[in-house]
Amino acid sequence: MAESGPATLDSVAARAGVSRQTVSNVLRHPSRVAAPTRERVLAAIRESGYRPSLPARQLATRRAHAIAVRAERQQDGISGLVLDAFYHGLAEAGQDNGLRVLLYAQPEDEAAEVALIDELVLTGAADAVVLTATSADDERPAHLRANGTTFCAFGRPWGHDDEPHDWVDVDGAVGTGLAVQHLLDLGRRRIAYLGWPGDGAEPSTGTDRRRGWLDALAEAGLGGAALEARSLNDAAAAQAAVAELLDAPDAPDAIVCASDTLALGAHRAATTRGGEPATVVGFDATPVAAALGLASVAQPIDQAAHLCIELLTGRLETPDRPAQGLLVPPVLHLPT
Amino acid sequence: MAESGPATLDSVAARAGVSRQTVSNVLRHPSRVAAPTRERVLAAIRESGYRPSLPARQLATRRAHAIAVRAERQQDGISGLVLDAFYHGLAEAGQDNGLRVLLYAQPEDEAAEVALIDELVLTGAADAVVLTATSADDERPAHLRANGTTFCAFGRPWGHDDEPHDWVDVDGAVGTGLAVQHLLDLGRRRIAYLGWPGDGAEPSTGTDRRRGWLDALAEAGLGGAALEARSLNDAAAAQAAVAELLDAPDAPDAIVCASDTLALGAHRAATTRGGEPATVVGFDATPVAAALGLASVAQPIDQAAHLCIELLTGRLETPDRPAQGLLVPPVLHLPT
DNA sequence: CTAGGGTGTTTGAGCGCTCAAACTTTGAGC
DNA sequence: GCTCAAAGTTTGAGCGCTCAAACACCCTAG
Numbered sequence: 001m002a003e004s005g006p007a008t009l010d011s012v013a014a015r016a017g018v019s020r021q022t023v024s025n026v027l028r029h030p031s032r033v034a035a036p037t038r039e040r041v042l043a044a045i046r047e048s049g050y051r052p053s054l055p056a057r058q059l060a061t062r063r064a065h066a067i068a069v070r071a072e073r074q075q076d077g078i079s080g081l082v083l084d085a086f087y088h089g090l091a092e093a094g095q096d097n098g099l100r101v102l103l104y105a106q107p108e109d110e111a112a113e114v115a116l117i118d119e120l121v122l123t124g125a126a127d128a129v130v131l132t133a134t135s136a137d138d139e140r141p142a143h144l145r146a147n148g149t150t151f152c153a154f155g156r157p158w159g160h161d162d163e164p165h166d167w168v169d170v171d172g173a174v175g176t177g178l179a180v181q182h183l184l185d186l187g188r189r190r191i192a193y194l195g196w197p198g199d200g201a202e203p204s205t206g207t208d209r210r211r212g213w214l215d216a217l218a219e220a221g222l223g224g225a226a227l228e229a230r231s232l233n234d235a236a237a238a239q240a241a242v243a244e245l246l247d248a249p250d251a252p253d254a255i256v257c258a259s260d261t262l263a264l265g266a267h268r269a270a271t272t273r274g275g276e277p278a279t280v281v282g283f284d285a286t287p288v289a290a291a292l293g294l295a296s297v298a299q300p301i302d303q304a305a306h307l308c309i310e311l312l313t314g315r316l317e318t319p320d321r322p323a324q325g326l327l328v329p330p331v332l333h334l335p336t
Numbered sequence: 337m338a339e340s341g342p343a344t345l346d347s348v349a350a351r352a353g354v355s356r357q358t359v360s361n362v363l364r365h366p367s368r369v370a371a372p373t374r375e376r377v378l379a380a381i382r383e384s385g386y387r388p389s390l391p392a393r394q395l396a397t398r399r400a401h402a403i404a405v406r407a408e409r410q411q412d413g414i415s416g417l418v419l420d421a422f423y424h425g426l427a428e429a430g431q432d433n434g435l436r437v438l439l440y441a442q443p444e445d446e447a448a449e450v451a452l453i454d455e456l457v458l459t460g461a462a463d464a465v466v467l468t469a470t471s472a473d474d475e476r477p478a479h480l481r482a483n484g485t486t487f488c489a490f491g492r493p494w495g496h497d498d499e500p501h502d503w504v505d506v507d508g509a510v511g512t513g514l515a516v517q518h519l520l521d522l523g524r525r526r527i528a529y530l531g532w533p534g535d536g537a538e539p540s541t542g543t544d545r546r547r548g549w550l551d552a553l554a555e556a557g558l559g560g561a562a563l564e565a566r567s568l569n570d571a572a573a574a575q576a577a578v579a580e581l582l583d584a585p586d587a588p589d590a591i592v593c594a595s596d597t598l599a600l601g602a603h604r605a606a607t608t609r610g611g612e613p614a615t616v617v618g619f620d621a622t623p624v625a626a627a628l629g630l631a632s633v634a635q636p637i638d639q640a641a642h643l644c645i646e647l648l649t650g651r652l653e654t655p656d657r658p659a660q661g662l663l664v665p666p667v668l669h670l671p672t
Numbered sequence: 673c674t675a676g677g678g679t680g681t682t683t684g685a686g687c688g689c690t691c692a693a694a695c696t697t698t699g700a701g702c
Numbered sequence: 703g704c705t706c707a708a709a710g711t712t713t714g715a716g717c718g719c720t721c722a723a724a725c726a727c728c729c730t731a732g
Binding site for chain 1: 342387388389390391392394395400402405407408409410419420421423424426427428430431436437438439440441442455458459460461570571572597600601623624626627628629
């Protein structure tokens with residue numbers, strides 16, 4: 001076996017008695033090769049333990065066969081967990097589509113991030129990028145579009161529908177709607193919403209979730225009784241806000257929350273008082289909600305990641321196709 | 337400017353009136369180039385917006401300039417959060433050392449994982465791998481060693497000190513020691529430990545954390561009073577275990593926990609009874625601990641990630657150097 | 673005045689793959 | 703029996719870089 005170094009297309013070709021290109025065809029375009037030849041080549045590949053060289057392929061095709069995604073500098077709350085699941089989903093879907101997933105460290109600001117992304121694309125380290133944590137005043141999509149960089153956002157282009165791009169998002173309104181329905185089924189009628197400051201102004205994740213709650217109430221004919229509190233995504237602040245809400249004359253008997261962090265605060269406010277505690281529903285179905293025995297809206301993160309890869313592979317193949325936006329519905333996780 | 341395609345080493349060389357290799361030297365070995373030439377070349381690079389092609393470099397050097405790390409299939413608890421921080425740390429440290437970070441989806445089992453890792457290395461997608469979530473019965477290190485694959489583990493080679501490899505780990509014993517000291521300072525004397533089942537048998541993260549608690553107690557002359565409970569890493573189970581502990585005649589006045597998940601359960605058990613609640617200290621300093629107002633031991637994840645990269649770059653440069661193990665001390669995060 | 677050592681720069685070859693075009697064989701169709 | 707297309711296979715060129723060796727030049731030493 002004393003070969004000289006690892007097997008290459010040429011060494012396999014020699015062993016099988018065919019040309020370099022035929023071996024390549026067996027791997028990339030099997031239909032172009034006659035069955036007997038194919039078998040012979042496959043045997044040679046197996047015997048020699050041949051593994052195609054990725055860099056050589058990248059150089060020849062001018063494709064990195066990789067996408068980049070940001071590693072967040074730090075999580076702001078309990079819900080950060082979902083990112084791990086997203087990474088896994090991307091890696092898994094990527095593997096199925098011949099795309100590797102590259103991690104880049106979150107830079108100081110959006111300008112630096114766009115520059116870094118373009119660096120990755122220009123050096124041929126990645127073909128495209130998945131944008132996470134998008135918001136209404138996010139400048140990254142516009143810049144990437146201007147630079148001609150292929151990307152897909154996990155998150156809607158809030159308020160930028162005039163500049164279409166590929167995106168995937170979870171339908172938060174459906175999620176809070178499910179939460180409300182669940183509470184109605186439980187016999188609750190005074191269903192409050194605990195959201196983030198500013199929800200309701202410019203379009204955002206928060207606005208969307210709040211709307212789902214409001215619409216579901218309206219549909220149930222309970223629109224007038226809209227009870228509501230706001231809090232930063234911090235359990236202590238949430239606890240205070242909900243305590244106030246519960247002290248009011250017409251206290252709610254249930255609270256739909258925009259996040260599990262808020263739900264944790266709401267849960268503590270609800271349980272540290274006498275009487276029948278208000279039922280709390282969280283958002284993101286983190287282990288915290290499970291630990292507290294709370295129902296929580298689960299985002300189909302894995303599905304979202306797969307769809308991002310799908311959009312990206314599609315666009316890399318057909319760069320000119322129209323931009324697509326995909327909305328996936330969440331499901332309600334009930335406590336066990 | 338109507339160039340034909342993106343700038344290359346040759347196009348930059350032509351523009352600067354030098355040879356291909358000189359441009360390469362300016363980038364990789366600036367000292368080999370005379371200062372005036374260097375300036376001229378740098379100007380040409382700037383003007384042409386030249387970005388070196390990574391695949392071409394990889395092909396020529398037979399180095400991927402990348403490392404791989406696993407994207408976990410799913411988190412089993414609240415503390416999973418630390419992985420995000422680890423990813424970011426790797427990406428950041430990698431960028432500083434010219435190493436990209438590649439994510440691979442966790443396969444079915446360890447055998448499949450080793451195969452996947454070797455695939456990544458043999459195809460030239462990565463030079464090395466960072467192993468996470470190592471345990472005593474982990475077969476991956478032995479296999480990787482056998483295959484000659486470069487790797488660094490985040491986690492000690494529990495019980496496999498005879499098969500040395502590079503690793504970085506957080507000193508859990510120091511962490512629980514800090515927790516005990518903190519409680520002693522607070523005037524607590526009956527300090528219990530809430531750990532995982534099996535801690536104390538074969539060496540593991542749990543054993544290590546437990547030992548830190550025990551040693552700190554002994555040092556304070558409180559060794560005899562060792563109160564202890566065990567629970568799966570589940571808040572509900574932890575709550576039950578601690579409730580039992582608190583019902584005992586000599587109930588503890590403080591509880592050191594092996595994780596924030598356990599701490600959440602302990603906290604609930606401690607607060608749902610009258611009298612002065614036992615003080616709970618968690619492990620991992622997740623947002624949950626902060627939300628509950630608990631002190632918690634914080635792992636210097638970022639530092640650990642940087643050290644992994646350091647070990648890896650060192651080994652890639654000097655493959656024959658002896659294996660190194662690095663232990664980093666955690667710090668105690670106090671509630672604000 | 674020339675041999676010889678630096679210093680700085682260029683040249684040739686090749687990394688392992690894919691594309692496009694060229695070539696060879698086969699088998700129908702008339 | 704001959705042409706022509708389809709099917710299968712090979713050839714040539716090149717992707718953009720780095721390594722090693724070759725080269726040109728200047729300066730000092732004998």
